[in-house]
Amino acid sequence: MEDVTLERCVELDSRYVMHTYKRLPVAFVRGKGTRLWDSAGREYLDLLGGLGVVVLGHGHPAVTAAIEQQAERLLHTTNLYYVEPQALLARTLVEGVFPGSKCFFCNSGAEANEGALKLARKYHFLCGDPRSKVVCLLKSFHGRTLVTLSATGQPAKWEPFGPVVEGFVHVAMNDVAALEEAVDGSTAAVLIEPVIGEGGVYPLEDEFLATARRLCNQTGAVLIFDEVQSGMGRTGTFLASSASGIKPDVLTLAKGLANGIPVGVFMGVGEFGDVLEPGDHGTTFGGGFLACAAGLACVGTILDEKLAVNAAEVGGVLKSALEEMVGTVPHVTGVRGRGLMLAAQLSEPVAREVVMDCLGRGLVVNDVAPDAVRMLPPLTLTQEEALEGARLLAEAVTAVGERGGVL
Numbered sequence: 001m002e003d004v005t006l007e008r009c010v011e012l013d014s015r016y017v018m019h020t021y022k023r024l025p026v027a028f029v030r031g032k033g034t035r036l037w038d039s040a041g042r043e044y045l046d047l048l049g050g051l052g053v054v055v056l057g058h059g060h061p062a063v064t065a066a067i068e069q070q071a072e073r074l075l076h077t078t079n080l081y082y083v084e085p086q087a088l089l090a091r092t093l094v095e096g097v098f099p100g101s102k103c104f105f106c107n108s109g110a111e112a113n114e115g116a117l118k119l120a121r122k123y124h125f126l127c128g129d130p131r132s133k134v135v136c137l138l139k140s141f142h143g144r145t146l147v148t149l150s151a152t153g154q155p156a157k158w159e160p161f162g163p164v165v166e167g168f169v170h171v172a173m174n175d176v177a178a179l180e181e182a183v184d185g186s187t188a189a190v191l192i193e194p195v196i197g198e199g200g201v202y203p204l205e206d207e208f209l210a211t212a213r214r215l216c217n218q219t220g221a222v223l224i225f226d227e228v229q230s231g232m233g234r235t236g237t238f239l240a241s242s243a244s245g246i247k248p249d250v251l252t253l254a255k256g257l258a259n260g261i262p263v264g265v266f267m268g269v270g271e272f273g274d275v276l277e278p279g280d281h282g283t284t285f286g287g288g289f290l291a292c293a294a295g296l297a298c299v300g301t302i303l304d305e306k307l308a309v310n311a312a313e314v315g316g317v318l319k320s321a322l323e324e325m326v327g328t329v330p331h332v333t334g335v336r337g338r339g340l341m342l343a344a345q346l347s348e349p350v351a352r353e354v355v356m357d358c359l360g361r362g363l364v365v366n367d368v369a370p371d372a373v374r375m376l377p378p379l380t381l382t383q384e385e386a387l388e389g390a391r392l393l394a395e396a397v398t399a400v401g402e403r404g405g406v407l
């Protein structure tokens with residue numbers, strides 16, 4: 001592959017790629033651990049991990065070895081035949097993460113949620129009581145397909161693509177009374193992110209999750225937890241929902257499942273693992289050799305090395321450092337999140353400028369909202385790196401405030 005300068009890359013992208021992303025002016029070409037290097041050779045501390053995907057850090061040796069070995073052996077045969085790494089990854093996920101369940105592998109978070117919703121509809125069909133209403137949350141994000149967009153509680157994302165798929169109802173997060181009002185005997189599923197991610201990083205309260213569980217038990221609705229972003233150990237436990245002790249009927253994972261190789265999964269526990277039958281659902285690429293071999297190495301490493309514990313400890317250090325900014329760094333007004341899923345709230349909508357300024361200082365973070373900066377670093381982050389990141393962010397917010405007077 002030819003080497004291209006950033007300018008040339010921008011030019012090619014602008015001419016040949018649809019303009020669906022507001023890209024930042026940098027092209028990363030190499031990564032190791034929590035560090036990235038751009039096309040000009042500049043080094044960055046990566047506190048974003050490819051939007052929560054690179055859970056083990058860049059170029060993790062276990063994942064690299066698994067990819068290399070699998071690429072040499074076999075890349076594709078389809079799901080017409082048995083796929084060894086898929087069966088092994090399923091065992092690891094079921095026994096290590098969601099006991100008593102069964103898996104369906106796909107390629108993304110959106111596909112995982114789409115499949116979970118199909119499962120919920122089929123479940124009620126089998127019960128002789130077809131249902132299609134799904135209760136979701138405002139500010140939630142579940143994907144970009146038409147169904148998962150309809151589930152997403154951010155109207156601006158689906159308005160241009162209307163009419164949305166019927167049956168999705170949205171209630172405010174942590175509003176127990178609204179949830180009680182919305183879930184009834186016609187509800188097929190309640191779909192919830194235990195920690196809302198794209199909507200701004202908002203952990204849901206235990207009482208709210210417990211209410212969702214109780215209402216589903218009472219009405220027969222299927223409880224689906226979308227842990228595409230909050231799962232994989234990021235919040236201090238492998239599943240964010242484990243901290244509350246509440247278990248879903250169906251669980252979705254993606255993002256960090258293979259440290260950067262696309263893979264998603266939905267898992268149904270008990271009877272929900274047997275709802276879909278031959279012919280009901282399928283995919284050409286899902287559960288492929290490469291993705292599952294990488295997933296096996298990734299999930300195995302997270303479990304063996306107890307990286308969720310590191311996420312809790314280092315996340316605590318990062319959160320404290322961010323909290324210290326409230327009151328000392330003008331315009332940082334609050335901190336949200338758990339483990340290594342955190343956001344700093346700003347008093348003004350200048351998160352994009354702050355992110356740009358951070359890039360200039362060699363720090364990668366994300367403007368999850370116009371007035372909030374998000375961090376989803378690799379779970380291998382050290383305390384020193386957490387403090388380095390917090391210091392650079394503080395400098396950036398201060399500089400943006402002083403420069404533009406916008407803040």
Ligand SMILES: Cc1ncc(COP(=O)(O)O)c(C=O)c1O
Pocket residue numbers: 107108109110111113141142143144193197198226227228229230254255
């Ligand atoms: C909670 C959640 N669900 C679903 C998705 C969609 O995943 P994907 O982009 O892999 O389709 C995302 C992506 O950000 C997400 O954060």
